[in-house]
Amino acid sequence: MTEFASGTLTGKNLHLSFGHNHVLRGIDLHVEKGTTASVIGPSGSGKSTLLRVMNRLIEPDKGDILLDGRSVLKDNPDELRQRIGMVFQQFNLFPHKTVADNVSLALRKLRKLPKEQARAEALEQLDLVGLKHKADARPANLSGGQQQRVAIARALAMKPEVMFFDEATSALDPELVKGVLALMTDLAKGGMTMVVVTHEMGFSRNVSDNVTFMDAGVVVESGPPEQIFTEPRTGRLKGFLSDVL
Amino acid sequence: MDLLDQLADTFFNWEEMAKVIPALLMVGLPNTLILAVASGILGSFLGLGLAMMGISRNAAARWAARAYTDIFRGLPAILVILVIGIGLSPIAREITGNRNPYPLGILALTLIAAAYIGEIFRSGIQSVEKGQLEASRALGFSYGSSMRLVVVPQGIRRVLPALVNQFISLLKDSSLVFMLGLAASDREIFRIGNDAMANTGNLSPLVAAGVLYLILTVPLTHFVNFIDHRLRTGKPEKKEPDELAAPIGKGAQA
Numbered sequence: 131m132t133e134f135a136s137g138t139l140t141g142k143n144l145h146l147s148f149g150h151n152h153v154l155r156g157i158d159l160h161v162e163k164g165t166t167a168s169v170i171g172p173s174g175s176g177k178s179t180l181l182r183v184m185n186r187l188i189e190p191d192k193g194d195i196l197l198d199g200r201s202v203l204k205d206n207p208d209e210l211r212q213r214i215g216m217v218f219q220q221f222n223l224f225p226h227k228t229v230a231d232n233v234s235l236a237l238r239k240l241r242k243l244p245k246e247q248a249r250a251e252a253l254e255q256l257d258l259v260g261l262k263h264k265a266d267a268r269p270a271n272l273s274g275g276q277q278q279r280v281a282i283a284r285a286l287a288m289k290p291e292v293m294f295f296d297e298a299t300s301a302l303d304p305e306l307v308k309g310v311l312a313l314m315t316d317l318a319k320g321g322m323t324m325v326v327v328t329h330e331m332g333f334s335r336n337v338s339d340n341v342t343f344m345d346a347g348v349v350v351e352s353g354p355p356e357q358i359f360t361e362p363r364t365g366r367l368k369g370f371l372s373d374v375l
Numbered sequence: 376m377d378l379l380d381q382l383a384d385t386f387f388n389w390e391e392m393a394k395v396i397p398a399l400l401m402v403g404l405p406n407t408l409i410l411a412v413a414s415g416i417l418g419s420f421l422g423l424g425l426a427m428m429g430i431s432r433n434a435a436a437r438w439a440a441r442a443y444t445d446i447f448r449g450l451p452a453i454l455v456i457l458v459i460g461i462g463l464s465p466i467a468r469e470i471t472g473n474r475n476p477y478p479l480g481i482l483a484l485t486l487i488a489a490a491y492i493g494e495i496f497r498s499g500i501q502s503v504e505k506g507q508l509e510a511s512r513a514l515g516f517s518y519g520s521s522m523r524l525v526v527v528p529q530g531i532r533r534v535l536p537a538l539v540n541q542f543i544s545l546l547k548d549s550s551l552v553f554m555l556g557l558a559a560s561d562r563e564i565f566r567i568g569n570d571a572m573a574n575t576g577n578l579s580p581l582v583a584a585g586v587l588y589l590i591l592t593v594p595l596t597h598f599v600n601f602i603d604h605r606l607r608t609g610k611p612e613k614k615e616p617d618e619l620a621a622p623i624g625k626g627a628q629a
Binding site for chain 2: 187208209211212214215216218220222224225226235239281284285
C-alpha cells in the first residue's frame, strides 16, 4: 500500500436534532493520525449520522470538528469533504459512468487533472483494489464486493487524509465480505486514518486501535478493543455484545 | 355502391391527394418540424430550469415553478397560442420587424411544453436514489455540480420515454399555430391539408396530412417502446474486458 497523507480527526461535543429527535447528544470522538477507530452500537444509535456530521454532509447543531487540531467548521464544506473519503453501505457508485470514470470524475472535475492523467491515476487506484481489469465495465455488471472495492478506490483517488466507512460490508453477500474487509485491513495497516462504523465485531476487535460504543446518541464506552470486548463496564455494552457475538 | 364510391372519393381521392403532396412535403413538413423541434428544445431547457426550481430548497422558487406549471398545464393549448400569438404580436413586430407569427407560435408551444417537460424532469430527478447525491457530495462536489454531473443525467435517462411522448404531443399541437394566420410559405402540415380541403371541397388532402402526421408519430411511438424496454432490461450484453480479456485492460494506455 502507498503512503497516506493521514490527519488526526476530532469531534467535540457534537449535537444534532431532526425536529424533536435528538440524534446526537454530545458525541466526542478522537481518531489519532494513522489509526483506526471503529464505532459500534445498535441500529438507530446515531453511528451513521455521526459520520455524516463529521464530514459536514449534515451540519451539527453544536460542537466542533477539528482536523489536525484546527476547527474546520468555518471551512468550505466541499473542500473539507475532499479531504475525507467516504464509503457507503449501498456503494453508491454512479451507474451511468464506467468504473474508471467513477474513480476519475472527482480527479478531473475537482482536482482539474487532464483526462489522461486522471484516468491513469484511476487505473492505479483500481489496481490497488484488484479491479483494474474492470475499468471499462459498468458498475451494474460488477458483484457487490467489486462495487464496494471500486467505491473505496473512488474515495482513495482523492488522496484523503481520513477515510469513513459506513457499514461498508452490511449490504454484501457473506462470501463477498471477506475481500472488502481485507482491503480495509490493508488500508488500516498502511497507516490510513479511518473511522469505521461496523457490525463486523471481528474487524472492530482485531483491526481497530480504538472502539467506541454508541447507543441512543451518546458514547457509552470507548477504549482499546481488548477493554471493550473483554471487560465491558456498562450493562448496555454487555447487553449489546451478548446480542451480537 | 354509390354511397361507397362517394365515401371513397371523399376520403381517398388520389388525384386530390397527389396534388397536395408536394406542398405537404416541401412546405408543411419542414415547417411542422421547425415548430416542434424548436419548441421541444427550448421547452426542454425551460423545463429543466422549472424542475430544478421545483426541487429547490428555496420555497419561493418551488412556489414559482408550481404556479407556472399549474397555469400552463391547466390551459388549453389553443388558448395559450392565441393569447400569446395575438397579444404579443405588436411587441414581436417591433423586435423582429415582420409580421411572421412563427416566433410567437414557437414561444407559445415552448411555454406549454416546458410545463409538462418540467414535471417529467422533476419526477425523473427525484427518482434518483438519495445516495447518489450523498456520494457525490462526499467526494467534495457542490450541490450544483452534483446535480449536473451525477443526479440530473441519471434522472433524464429514466424519463426519456416520457420525453419522447411529450415531443409527439408537441408535433401534433404544432398544428394549432395555424390559428395565428400563416403566409403561404409558412403553413405547416395541417394548414396545407386544410386549405386544400377548403379549396376543393374534398377531404382527401386532410387525410393525406393525417397520414403524414402518422408517418412522423408512429415510428416515434415505437421508438419510445424501444427505449423503454431498453431502460428496463439494460443494454444488450456489451463486450467488456473481463477476466477472460487481457488482464491489463484495453484502456491501460489510453
